[in-house]
Amino acid sequence: MNDFTIIRRSLTARSLSTVFTTLSVAVAVGLMLVLLMMRDSGRKAFERGSGNMHLLISAESDPLTSILNSVFYANPPRRPIEWLKFQQLQRVAPWEFFIPVQMGDSYRGLPVIASTAEIFSKFKPDAEQAWKLRDGRFFEKEFEIVLGAKAAAETGLKLGDEVALTHGAPKRGEADKDAPAPHVHDEFKFKVVGVLEPTGSAHDRALFIDVVGGWIIHAHDRREAEAHAAHGGDADDHDHHDHGITTTADNLTDEDRKITAVYARVATRPGSDASAMIPPTFARLRADPTIQVAQPTQEINKLFQIVGSVDQILLAMAGVVMASSGVSILLALYNSMEQRRRQIAVLRVLGASRGRIFRLVLAESMVLGLIGSAIGVAVAFVGVRLVTAAMKERLGLVIDAGIDPRLGAIVVAGAIVLAAVAGLLPAIVAYRTSVAKNLRPLG
């Protein structure tokens, strides 16, 4: 028998109140932790996706959209960059890499990225970490395909499997209303030659092919439309029926060689990520009205400034929930004092000092805070899983949310301190409880 037994009995004696009070603390702590965890790991996820590129060039309407579409695959980019333009831009600066990327095709709803071998040899999805293969090798020619880790897991594809890609991605909202209707190109089979290790970025959901393979699909569509028109149909109303046409790299024209973005990095000194060349190169490219140039770091900062204000509102709301849970503790304990006056008086008769009674009530309040916090941490873990799953499903953003032990400790300690503060008034009431009055009737 010790003070904890008394606290335990007191809490179980009013179990319903204890459960609801504890839950209110749990919700507050859980909400606070989820928001903090998502904020930090969300930012990390965005930073991971753009990796070691300095600039992203596209023909999108604004820089943020180009980042979201060409790095995080939110939607397929709509406006292409002509190959001649790409070659012209390539001469603007001494690039460390200048990698063409073409998007717009898909496989079972997952984005297909058509690029060159440099996307694996020079671009790093995480600034600190290059691509790693779990199985096989990178693509070396057209009609070979490499799977991102999540794409492999979701599709169940393995080395040697052959797949037909869908030309055009599934429509997502109004932005894509002018995009061609998706159709499967069974005539072009892509063989799985490699599976990547997870990178923790949106690239894990992608499938990678050689850009020439992507162009051939486009060229095939063009040539079939032309054949259809030659037979008296409307080229724009082409329904992709077979005209016996075979398309290879030799049939490609400049019109077919379109890309949707360029991953670019200006030359830097070995071991350094920064370069004095970035600002002038950026300024020069920005002067070109036919393209959009974005600095991923700046755009992510802008995004987080926008999200940050919402973030602060949510954190403030979590703070209000936390404060209201403190009020719940105060009310629960204060209301219980009326029923506990006799218990307090008896403990005093048995030898408990006023100070010990004060500490007992305060400790009881802190135990409520502690149990609520423990449940709140569990709620946070479950909540983060749900939120990250929703983010992945809806935004295609892979967030690897983990808990920072220091942050968790601060929130839990804060909840316990708040509970202690909430317990002060009931503890003072308990301290001042009159023994003589509360032992009546005495005869």
Added chain:
Amino acid sequence: MPEPALSIRDLVFKYRAAELFELRLASLDLARGEQVLLAGGSGTGKSTLLQLIAGLMDPVGGSVQIAGRDIHALHGASRDRFRGTHVGMIFQTFNLLQGFTALENVLAALMFSDLASSQHRERAESLLRSLDMQRMHARVEELSVGQQQRVAVARAVACKPSLVLADEPTASLDPENAGAAMDLIQSTCRANGAALLCTSHDPAMRPKFSRVEALSELIAGGAR
């Protein structure tokens, strides 16, 4: 010669809220192990006197010495600790800790005693067994009135006090059970070496005590 279990001298008490009530008691002594019945009707100040003796109320004058120590000379936690180790109390309505088991009610008293915590459980169990208390792990609200009384008695003597104060301990019992309950209290106090000061307005209890004091004769003032 050992100090008496209780020694009261020139005790004066006034209710702050009720100026009309004043209690004056010139002298009352209880030897070690002595058992005294304090007789008196309702409203004569029996409970007030017991609370003064236990140090739960403060007199305006005089002294109350328990085992040679003036309880009112002690303050705050020291007085509470002294009460926990030297005074046991039994109430008419028992005042057991609701929601706690019989054993825990006795252990609660030992929490504030000088006895080493390693001996608490053994002491509580042996006391309850000696009082023929079978259901020591049952919550007190599940026990019969007779069993609750045994728990209250065990709790009062758990700390091996010098003095047990019993405030109308049989008032809520029928005559047959009242007699048995008083026998239990007296024998338990005797077995544990504690003096007993018991208040009762029941004349049937008088023959059980070798010494009976009428409160009306002891107090000089009383209700005015």
